[in-house]
Amino acid sequence: MMVMKPVRAFSSAPALCYSRQQSFAQTSRGRQSWRRSQLMTRLWDSSNQEQQQSRPLSNQELVERRLAVNQAKRESRQRSVQERLDRNMKFKRLLHNDSTTNSDQESPFVVPPLYAVKIWVDIDLRQEMRLSGREKRGRVFLESGSKGVQTISGLHQELYGFFSALRKNTFLLSASVPPITADGKVESLPPKEGEAWTIETDDDVIATFQKADEFFHESAVKLQRPCIQINVLKNPNAPPPPPPPAYLEGMADPKQSETMTMLSFYAFPPQGIEDPEAFAFDIKKKWKPFGALGRVYVAHEGVNAQMSVPTNVLDNFMACCKIVPELGEHMENGINIDPQPLTMEEFQSAGTPVNQKPAPPFRNLHVRVRSQIVADGLDKSLDWQSAGYDMPPMEWHQKIKEARETKDTGDDTSSPIVLDCRNDYETEVGIFEGAEPLGTENFRDSWDVLKDRLKDAPKDAPIMTYCTGGIRCVKVGAYLTQEMGFTNVSRLAGGIIAYDRTLTEKTEDEESMFKGTNFVFDGRMGREITDDTLGTCATCGTKTNLVSNCHNENCHKRMIQCADCRTNYHGTCSHACKTIVIKGQAKTEEGSTFSETASETSSKTFESIDDYSVGHSTPAPSVYAEMEHNTRAHMPTGAHMVSGATQGRILAQLASMTREGRILELGTFTGYATVCFLEGARNVGQITGVANGNIHSGPYVMSLERDVRAFNIAAAHVQAVGEKGLGVEAAELVCAIRNQEVPSVDGDFVSSSLDGIAGCDLLRVTDALATVEEIASGNGSLNPAPFDLVFVDADKTRLLDYVDACLSNDRLLNKGGFIVVDNVLWKGLVVEASNGSFSSVADSPDDDKNLVKKNRRARKLANQMHDFNSCIVKDDRVEVVLFPVRDGLSVIRKK
Numbered sequence: 087m088m089v090m091k092p093v094r095a096f097s098s099a100p101a102l103c104y105s106r107q108q109s110f111a112q113t114s115r116g117r118q119s120w121r122r123s124q125l126m127t128r129l130w131d132s133s134n135q136e137q138q139q140s141r142p143l144s145n146q147e148l149v150e151r152r153l154a155v156n157q158a159k160r161e162s163r164q165r166s167v168q169e170r171l172d173r174n175m176k177f178k179r180l181l182h183n184d185s186t187t188n189s190d191q192e193s194p195f196v197v198p199p200l201y202a203v204k205i206w207v208d209i210d211l212r213q214e215m216r217l218s219g220r221e222k223r224g225r226v227f228l229e230s231g232s233k234g235v236q237t238i239s240g241l242h243q244e245l246y247g248f249f250s251a252l253r254k255n256t257f258l259l260s261a262s263v264p265p266i267t268a269d270g271k272v273e274s275l276p277p278k279e280g281e282a283w284t285i286e287t288d289d290d291v292i293a294t295f296q297k298a299d300e301f302f303h304e305s306a307v308k309l310q311r312p313c314i315q316i317n318v319l320k321n322p323n324a325p326p327p328p329p330p331p332a333y334l335e336g337m338a339d340p341k342q343s344e345t346m347t348m349l350s351f352y353a354f355p356p357q358g359i360e361d362p363e364a365f366a367f368d369i370k371k372k373w374k375p376f377g378a379l380g381r382v383y384v385a386h387e388g389v390n391a392q393m394s395v396p397t398n399v400l401d402n403f404m405a406c407c408k409i410v411p412e413l414g415e416h417m418e419n420g421i422n423i424d425p426q427p428l429t430m431e432e433f434q435s436a437g438t439p440v441n442q443k444p445a446p447p448f449r450n451l452h453v454r455v456r457s458q459i460v461a462d463g464l465d466k467s468l469d470w471q472s473a474g475y476d477m478p479p480m481e482w483h484q485k486i487k488e489a490r491e492t493k494d495t496g497d498d499t500s501s502p503i504v505l506d507c508r509n510d511y512e513t514e515v516g517i518f519e520g521a522e523p524l525g526t527e528n529f530r531d532s533w534d535v536l537k538d539r540l541k542d543a544p545k546d547a548p549i550m551t552y553c554t555g556g557i558r559c560v561k562v563g564a565y566l567t568q569e570m571g572f573t574n575v576s577r578l579a580g581g582i583i584a585y586d587r588t589l590t591e592k593t594e595d596e597e598s599m600f601k602g603t604n605f606v607f608d609g610r611m612g613r614e615i616t617d618d619t620l621g622t623c624a625t626c627g628t629k630t631n632l633v634s635n636c637h638n639e640n641c642h643k644r645m646i647q648c649a650d651c652r653t654n655y656h657g658t659c660s661h662a663c664k665t666i667v668i669k670g671q672a673k674t675e676e677g678s679t680f681s682e683t684a685s686e687t688s689s690k691t692f693e694s695i696d697d698y699s700v701g702h703s704t705p706a707p708s709v710y711a712e713m714e715h716n717t718r719a720h721m722p723t724g725a726h727m728v729s730g731a732t733q734g735r736i737l738a739q740l741a742s743m744t745r746e747g748r749i750l751e752l753g754t755f756t757g758y759a760t761v762c763f764l765e766g767a768r769n770v771g772q773i774t775g776v777a778n779g780n781i782h783s784g785p786y787v788m789s790l791e792r793d794v795r796a797f798n799i800a801a802a803h804v805q806a807v808g809e810k811g812l813g814v815e816a817a818e819l820v821c822a823i824r825n826q827e828v829p830s831v832d833g834d835f836v837s838s839s840l841d842g843i844a845g846c847d848l849l850r851v852t853d854a855l856a857t858v859e860e861i862a863s864g865n866g867s868l869n870p871a872p873f874d875l876v877f878v879d880a881d882k883t884r885l886l887d888y889v890d891a892c893l894s895n896d897r898l899l900n901k902g903g904f905i906v907v908d909n910v911l912w913k914g915l916v917v918e919a920s921n922g923s924f925s926s927v928a929d930s931p932d933d934d935k936n937l938v939k940k941n942r943r944a945r946k947l948a949n950q951m952h953d954f955n956s957c958i959v960k961d962d963r964v965e966v967v968l969f970p971v972r973d974g975l976s977v978i979r980k981k
């Protein structure tokens with residue numbers, strides 16, 4: 087678990103940068119940075135400052151510092167939005183009470199005096215601002231009197247809070263008396279000619295609210311409170327929006343691009359990057375229109391980027407990079423472009439598969455601030471501008487060819503020393519002829535290797551270095567010349583990527599001196615340059631050039647592994663990691679397999695009560711983890727719906743406690759809980775001695791599902807369990823489902839049984855509620871013997887109907903039986919629902935439409951869940967215990 091350090095831990099070098107920041111603060115970017123540094127200065131622990139002054143920021147500190155700044159900004163924005171929302175909510179409640187308890191017009195303001203302000207927005211401005219529905223039908227309540235809005239800036243603030251897209255100086259305000267319908271409803275219509283007055287000054291604001299008061303008292307129609315309409319009009323004199331930068335002119339729509347181009351570049355600008363955070367923020371914003379993806383590192387020393395850009399906007403992207411002062415001419419060798427763009431289809435599967443599914447090389451654009459763009463581990467910074475000769479690829483090609491020929495003649499005394507400055511796993515799958523690998527596991531180890539390798543070399547020995555894209559050789563070149571005193575150092579300009587491209591572009595049928603695969607730092611993990619297979623699978627020893635990272639997050643070792651082993655080992659490097667991945671746990675001893683390793687707990691330390699509780703509960707058989715993995719592989723977007731280990735154990739235990747082990751599940755999904763129930767029902771059968779349970783008697787599970795795909799996966803799972811039980815063999819069988827197309831069930835019905843004791847039927851239905859109501863009515867085709875436990879886990883909006891079907895008579899659920907309802911805490915939001923105000927899913931002006939929609943749905947469901955919980959606890963036909971496990975599980979006993 088990641089533990090956030092307290093803010094105090096940001097002990098970097100405020101005083102060190104202080105004077106520089108003061109002069110820097112005179113520029114506009116400087117001012118931004120200045121404000122940020124001021125904020126940070128407040129966060130720093132002054133007692134630590136002096137001793138920390140000269141220490142450069144560590145990577146971790148930089149990251150934490152950025153997180154803290156962003157967090158502070160987010161919190162402050164959220165606070166102000168929340169305050170507005172709370173206030174409006176409070177007003178609405180007060181107004182509601184007021185209107186229900188006090189309709190006396192003589193004293194309308196029992197609650198704080200409020201104005202109902204209708205907001206009408208000019209059509210042009212509406213379109214420009216792309217207003218949401220709520221904004222178009224604007225209404226706010228503003229307090230009057232000393233707490234109310236009395237100034238023009240106060241009124242502007244209210245409007246900025248209301249319209250997230252409203253920009254300073256782009257609008258004018260006027261006010262008018264709103265039209266009132268005969269039954270007292272306040273409408274919001276465009277103001278009539280000559281009936282509106284402008285609001286420009288504080289006096290206009292006061293006069294406007296006075297007018298509202300007058301209208302309230304004089305209106306022929308009875309009004310609940312004073313109201314006024316504020317009109318937001320487009321300012322004809324507003325300065326035109328700045329023209330788009332030249333590099334965006336005439337740009338194609340990146341979404342229409344048929345191909346993606348992979349590229350990389352780096353820059354070590356001589357002046358460095360003054361404020362990496364501001365730079366990262368700026369550059370991300372600049373690149374947004376291009377739909378670029380990738381991973382970019384920014385540090386004081388420069389920029390290092392691996393990206394993919396839609397090919398139809400590549401020229402615009404490059405033009406944009408050129409005018410950024412820190413990039414531009416400092417992008418050594420320009421932008422390193424992969425010779426062959428990928429079609430969109432190729433791109434979608436060019437990355438390393440995730441959960442055995444195709445994945446693109448990049449999914450997002452990450453621009454991250456680091457302490458260095460290539461971590462070198464040196465204790466001082468060298469002059470990156472002076473790093474030897476940047477040798478053009480064709481010259482390099484000739485030199486390597488000559489070296490080969492010389493070597494063939496047996497005289498290689500004058501040959502250059504060619505050093506491959508990449509790590510061992512990169513060198514293993516591809517290398518230049520005649521090159522010597524440094525054989526490092528990490529770039530930081532290069533210096534000792536170089537010292538050792540070159541200790542006897544004359545200072546004028548020709549040394550040629552290369553790496554993937556050239557950036558590492560800048561550091562190696564600087565080290566060799568400045569620290570070791572070599573005078574004849576050259577580096578392959580643009581690295582292997584540029585070599586490959588240049589050779590392809592400039593020659594026909596010229597033999598590449600680089601053999602094998604060029605490892606690249608994006609999801610492709612390699613680009614084949616020649617078909618030589620040089621690597622050896624670390625797991626089985628066959629020849630392969632495939633490189634991947636171990637899927638066990640705690641290991642993540644980069645390794646060479648063939649496609650078969652990748653599948654068999656679940657993308658991990660060893661049996662140990664495979665077991666961890668399968669079990670979804672973080673710690674297992676080397677060599678253990680699927681076994682239920684309760685003994686591991688004795689030596690384990692625990693980080694939380696949850697961790698401790700899991701560690702001291704009998705572990706679930708490994709087949710369950712396999713089912714979860716299959717769900718993630720085949721239905722990734724719904725994988726969170728699976729009950730999972732903790733809840734699954736509770737469900738199995740509850741099923742084991744029932745009288746006859748008869749369980750009905752509503753919402754099978756991929757069958758995880760179904761198998762838990764089968765396990766419990768089997769346990770009951772083993773005690774009672776009743777076997778071969780079925781729809782009419784004995785231990786039996788019926789589960790209803792409407793989704794075909796989920797149904798098919800669940801069918802495969804329960805059938806595997808029916809065939810192999812719950813042990814290791816079942817785990818292997820279930821695991822095998824992962825890599826195959828799940829077979830479609832012929833029909834809507836699948837039967838299985840666990841250990842010949844507990845029977846199971848999966849039914850595909852159109853609507854579980856209709857089916858249970860039919861069973862409860864006794865008039866349908868299904869007439870199962872009553873169940874002991876009904877697990878309600880289908881649609882969450884009709885819970886009371888499902889429960890009613892269980893309680894209306896005893897056909898569906900036995901007396902003394904249990905109804906178990908999942909998700910009753912709805913991500914903890916029921917607490918906020920019960921308070922009538924949501925803070926964690928409140929709308930914020932910065933939220934995009936999707937988030938607004940998601941939050942609205944979350945609030946709606948939380949309210950419904952709260953209503954259900956409030957209702958069921960008052961129902962005297964049942965007794966309820968709400969367990970705060972996972973997303974909340976209510977166990978309801980039918981009296």
Ligand SMILES: C[S@@+](CC[C@H](N)C(=O)[O-])C[C@H]1O[C@@H](n2cnc3c(N)ncnc32)[C@H](O)[C@@H]1O
Nearest residue numbers: 727728729753755758759792793853854880881
């Ligand atoms: C939360 S998941 C069930 C998870 C499963 N019980 C488990 O614990 O692993 C809910 C499932 O109910 C299904 N569902 C939702 N509404 C339904 C309905 N009216 N009839 C049948 N199935 C429904 C969904 O397709 C989904 O697969």
